Amino acid sequence: MNAVPATMAALVRRNSGPGLELEEVPVPRPGNGEVLVRVLRTGICGTDLQIARWSEWAQRTIAAPLIPGHEFVGEIVASGPEVGGFVPGQLVGAEGHLVCGKCRHCRSAHGHLCTKARRLGVDIDGVFAEYATLPVTAVWRHPPDIDLDTATLFDPFGNAVHTASQFPVLDKIVALTGAGPIGLMTIPVLRELGARAVVVAEPSEFRRQLATRLGATAVCEAGHEPLASSAKELGCTEGFDIGLEMSGHPDALDALLGNMAFGGQVAVLGLPARPVDTDWANISVRMLTVQGVSGRRIFQTWQQVTALLDSGARPASVVTEHFPYTEHAAAFDRACSTETGKLVLTWSEPRLS
C-alpha cells in the first residue's frame, strides 16, 4: 500500500437535496479477492444524473451515503489477499453489475440475468473518487496503450453493442430512437454489422448532427417529423425491419411500434421515468418481437467491444468535453443539456505503467 494516502476526494450522495458533495473520505482497503484502483477517468451517465438530482427513482433505490459512478478507467495500485494475476500499474475497467456467481442464471452462464447482482455506484460505492476497491471477478484488463476515453466508455459502449446485436441487422433498415451518447455509439456499430440504413429520431439538433457524422443514413426531429416520412424517403414503404428504443421518452416506443414492418423486431434499452401508454395492437397485428435489454451480456459483450475496437470502432468520438473532478457541479449541469455528447471527469493521470 505504498504511496496510497489515508484519505481521498470523493463525490458523495448524502441524503439531502440535489447535487453531490465533494468530500474527503477514507481510502477503502482491498479485502479478500479485491484490488484497489486509482481512478483516472469516469464517464457521467444518465443513472448518475438521476442520483445527483435525487430523482424519485434514486430516492427509492439509493441507500445514502453513497459514492456513485460506474463508468471508468483506473490503474491498479494494490491487491488484497487471494488475488493473483493483477499487478500495480495495470490499466483496468470493471463490469458494473457484480453478479452473485451462485444463482441458477449465474451457474448456467447467464450472469446478465442475475437478480442478486449489485450495481457499482448504485447498490455499492462506485468510482466517483480518487480510489475504489473492486472484486477481481468484475475487473477487466485493458492493453497498456489504450486511449483513456475509449477505456472509460467500455460500459456504455457495451450497452450500445449489446442492443445493436439483439437481432441480425445485415441488410436491414433500422430505426433508432434517442441519440444520447449510447444511441450515438450504436450507429457505427449497426453500420459495421451490415445494416442497410439507420434512421435516427432525436429532438436535439446538435445530436442529430453528431448522428449524421457517425453514419446515420437519415435523421428526423423527434416530436416534429414522423418517423414514417424518413422511412419512405429511403424506399422503406412497409416499415422498419429493426427498431431500437434508446431514449426512454414516453412517446418514442409508440412511434417506433407504429412504424415497424410486419414481423419486425424491436429492442428496448430506454428506461422511461414513468409507466407509458402504447398501442398494443401494433405488437399483435404487426406480429412484432419486442426484446428488453439491460446492461451487457457481461464479459461476452466486453469481448465484442474489444473486437469492434480492433476493427476500427471509435466510440470516444462521442466524448465532447472533459472536466476535472473539482468542477463536478459544472460538469453535472452541462451533462443535463442535450447540446453535448458524453462528458468525462478526469481524476488523475497514469503513474505506474
Ligand SMILES: [Zn+2]
Ligand atoms: Zn452508465
Ligand SMILES: [Zn+2]
Ligand atoms: Zn447470480
